[in-house]
Amino acid sequence: MTSSLDPTLQTIGKNLRRIRVASGRSQEGLALDAAIDRTYVSQIERGIANPSILVLKKIASCLDANVSDLVVGT
Amino acid sequence: MTSSLDPTLQTIGKNLRRIRVASGRSQEGLALDAAIDRTYVSQIERGIANPSILVLKKIASCLDANVSDLVVGT
Incomplete structure (x- = not known):
């Protein structure tokens, strides 16, 4: 887990929550x-997890979205 | 390392190589x-590594690019 809040991870978290x-x-x-794990979804949304591309891909496909949708604005 | 080639990772690899x-x-x-590690850059470009967002962010910033530039088309 990331100690200080990273703006890129926060943007991805906001994108995920919105979608x-x-x-x-x-x-x-x-x-x-x-x-x-549900707590991992929560950590990603709060911008305190550093997910890999394949985790983001799994999440995106469950939401009928693309990885690029989750990373927009970074 | 990923055994079979994942299209999302391959797209990111091509984006990285192009940039x-x-x-x-x-x-x-x-x-x-x-x-x-140089071999990790090579693995990402060949689409056989599953990088985290913060690794992609480090690479993107060295190239004056954004994570979204590396993930375009996924």
Whole structure:
């Protein structure tokens, strides 16, 4: 986990939250579909996790989005 | 390292190679600046590594680019 808040990770977290909420999904529902821990979804959304591309790809595909959608604005 | 080739990782690898070559940098020079191993730069460019966002951010900043530039088209 990242100690200080990184602006790139924060932007990705905001993108994820926006797309997830727009899709009507809960963190639990998304985590279940993406087969990752709910707390990890929360950490990514809060910008305190440093996800790999393949984790972002799994999350994006569950939201019918692309990795580039999650990284927009970085 | 990823066993089968993932299209998202391959796209990121092509983006990195294109941006790096356009900047006139060698893999060695970029690896030195980004403080990562040259073989890792090569693995990312070949689409066989699964980099984290912060690794991509370090590489992108050395190339005066953004993470979103490296992830375009995914």
